[in-house]
Amino acid sequence: MTASLSSGGIFDLDGLNSRMSELDAIMQAPGFWDDPKAAQASAQERTGLEERLGVWHRLEESASELTLLLELALEESDETQCDDIQKRVDSFSGELELYESRRMLSGPLDRNNAIVDIHAGAGGTESQDWVEMLLRMYLRYADRRGFATRIVDSLSGEEAGLKSVTFTVSGSYAYGLLQTEAGIHRLVRISPFDSQSRRHTTFASVFVTPEVDDDIVVELNDKDIRVDTYRASGAGGQHVNKTSSAVRLTHIPTGIVVQCQDEKSQHRNKDLAMKVLKARIYKLELDKRAKEIKDMHDSKKDIAWGSQIRSYTLQPYRLIKDHRTGFESGNVDSVLDGSLDGFVKAALLWKAEGSGQAAG
Numbered sequence: 001m002t003a004s005l006s007s008g009g010i011f012d013l014d015g016l017n018s019r020m021s022e023l024d025a026i027m028q029a030p031g032f033w034d035d036p037k038a039a040q041a042s043a044q045e046r047t048g049l050e051e052r053l054g055v056w057h058r059l060e061e062s063a064s065e066l067t068l069l070l071e072l073a074l075e076e077s078d079e080t081q082c083d084d085i086q087k088r089v090d091s092f093s094g095e096l097e098l099y100e101s102r103r104m105l106s107g108p109l110d111r112n113n114a115i116v117d118i119h120a121g122a123g124g125t126e127s128q129d130w131v132e133m134l135l136r137m138y139l140r141y142a143d144r145r146g147f148a149t150r151i152v153d154s155l156s157g158e159e160a161g162l163k164s165v166t167f168t169v170s171g172s173y174a175y176g177l178l179q180t181e182a183g184i185h186r187l188v189r190i191s192p193f194d195s196q197s198r199r200h201t202t203f204a205s206v207f208v209t210p211e212v213d214d215d216i217v218v219e220l221n222d223k224d225i226r227v228d229t230y231r232a233s234g235a236g237g238q239h240v241n242k243t244s245s246a247v248r249l250t251h252i253p254t255g256i257v258v259q260c261q262d263e264k265s266q267h268r269n270k271d272l273a274m275k276v277l278k279a280r281i282y283k284l285e286l287d288k289r290a291k292e293i294k295d296m297h298d299s300k301k302d303i304a305w306g307s308q309i310r311s312y313t314l315q316p317y318r319l320i321k322d323h324r325t326g327f328e329s330g331n332v333d334s335v336l337d338g339s340l341d342g343f344v345k346a347a348l349l350w351k352a353e354g355s356g357q358a359a360g
Contacts, residue, residue, distance in 0.1 A: 027042060062095070151165065175210040246266075249277050310323060
């Protein structure tokens, strides 16, 4: 079992060790830090390789333990060990799935933290409730992955749910994994807000940007940024009610708007909002997709039928299907509780294969 992991399949152990040796030689050479940018890139690459080798060693150890446990159980005909062995197999499979996903993440920003925005489409309270459901799903997914999350800004609906929400996800490969979720998400269900219990279809958009590293310089002119302050909403007591601590930044050339009301200090809110703004502008320039990004943020008519990447059907049957990859799951409750690994892996494979055709 162990040998198959490193025999040229998902683990190129010889290649990883060879590259580690090359990087060690580069980093030990005189004048390595003369070029800080190149030096940092080499150091980051080495850290990534160390992580991959660490996964291999953990999987190798788990495989050895599983093999030993299985041999002992068979030798002693001990069926009481079945449940324990199955749990260990499931854990091993989960780690293997995670490695397989991460090895497809080779983009320059895939290792970065992520900034996620969710916006309600047309549909009032129903779509706003859908935004809150998606937020819960992603927060649960992040927690399963061991990522840290922080809600930067949110706008509550009139009756229930959220009109929009922005949150950060911090952890290795957070952006690489979550970028597959960007697009329109469609929900079909019996609306709890409809007194006649009719079936409703509603939409929400998800947008994902990588958090900009501190060493990446994004130059912004003060004259291009409009700064507005206002009183934060929600919990916070007298301070929230009496102090204009919330900050809204508008980048005039692109129309990008960022709001932050998470901190009590206006200065800290401005710093955090500026970090999010720089990340969005960097991503916009990097991808050269100014029109698509502006349309996703500004045009609600696009958050509608025909443009969805995934459908969540709760009525008349229960099924979640990704229209890009064809991957689907009937375990709706589990997916909405954060079990997104299957969808994320399928989307990464679809992206790696360069498929641009929807699966229907």
